[in-house]
Amino acid sequence: MYSKFSTFSRIIKMNTKQLKGHIGQIVTLKGWVANRRESKTVVFINLRDGQGMCQCILGLEGLGEGLFQTAKTLGQESSISVTGKVVEDTRQFGGFELNATDLKVYQNAKDYPISNKEHGIEFLIDHRHLWIRSRRQWAIMRVRNCITYAIHNFFQGQDFVQMDAPIFTGNAAEGTTDLFETDYYGKPAYLTQSGQLYGEAMALAMGKIYTFGPTFRAEKSKTRRHLSEFWMIEPEMAFCDIFENMDTIESFLRSVVQEVLEKCPDELKILNRDTSNLETVAKKFPRLSYDEAVEILKGNQDVDGKNTLLTIEEDIKENAVRIIEIEEDIAQREAAIAAGGMKKGAINFNQNKIDTLKQELKQIEEDQRNMPQWLESARNFEYGNDFGGSDETVLTRLFDCPIMVYDWPHEIKAFYMKRNPDDQRFARGVDVLAPEGYGEIVGGGERETSEEWLVEKINEHKLPMDVFQWYLDLRRYGSVPHSGFGLGLERLVAWICKLDHVRETIPFPRYYGRLEP
């Protein structure tokens, strides 16, 4: 309010999140036209400014003839500034609207490509630079931001030191996955697939550390769970065994989810997220050994009186019933439209309903094609193998919160995993599987401490010994029990927002075949 220009002092610049407490005052909002409707003497504009939304009433009376005519021509996503009086209106998103007395147009945009109608994924991804402006994407990006903040919050609050691991690496560390090769001053270098080995070194320097950085994998995966470039959080803790590690993972995930629930209720509402499926993180996460998990997966052991295979079979039957329902619904609506005599508004409504139903139908039909294969895979699961994506979905079907699977056959885990001293068949790895079909969001474990064992494993995996000499130094000088894990940020965002694809969790996704925009 401090201004030597008394004539300007009554006008306050602010964003749409700050309107509360300014009812009756004249304020200025700057933003973009998200939507516009008009009648003879009034134009309604949904103004978005990145913080939120506010409906602005641009009336002939308040603006005068000239500005009112301008307001009528504004296209979607025009950039404007509106001055007016703040009025409470509980019907509006945010609870307020602005009665305009002045309008400034930065640019009158024409033919904005993304309409309020539904679009296909290919079109939207091609327009990702604009798509991120839309309501749903706005909500996702804000949840992602909240999650990022909550992650730092958790670790910083527990005296972890954040470190940045190198992105260029000289060797394919774990040897398994396909890496992106680049030219590094004439030598081949690879984009990192994990900062873990460097994290271990840093943990022995700092006690507790976490990395938060990009990760690159050149896997030609075409699934809703994979990206070529994604962000991973990798904590590493000295003097920590697998059970303390699991305790940390559990309180970490619980803390992040609860912070999102607390800080992003509006965003989760926009996403139609049923938050009761997130509140379950308050419960103790079930911890299953690999052996137990296999028994449940194969249907030999029930959980709370429910059987995995029978439950999936029931899901398939329910889907079949739903398909018939949808087909009948569509047929009825199409017949009603074809019969004629329907008002245009009613036709429009039914047409939209048909579109939505068809979308749902496509999705269910796809599930129906895939689910029998999942059942087959679960039934024929061979003890000793790693779980596949579908096995994770089948296994987690019976749980409503994340579960932890630990003590895996050592042959299928990375060379640096510690053997269970009580049973040499197993390595002390742990995977966290999210509910609702999201699968593995965390992979981690306790690390091998013995130089001798590590050398044996490196040879067994046929990895080049020379590049691991620095890593073996960590076992030569003050080796201690230590553990850590890796969390896939995008998979966590996808689960918390309940998205059907990780590509919506990151501003500009990079995945097989996609490099633009």
Next chain:
RNA sequence: GCCUUCAUAGCUCAGCUGGUUAGAGCGGUUGACUGUUAAUCAAUAGGUCCCUGGUUCGAGUCCAGGUGAGGGCGCCA
């Protein structure tokens, strides 16, 4: 790499066992309407039916190959 589904207007989709001039809704444009939430109502413009070849009197529709996309498996977070 394997399996599977698909490609028609700017967008989302119909188009049946091959048959005259290619259909709807949304969006665009023009007009009507004091309060709308993807407003409503009327009029109007808008097409290389992904590409190449084949079958046929006749192909958006059938067949073969190609290209592009969605999804599942493998691999993984």
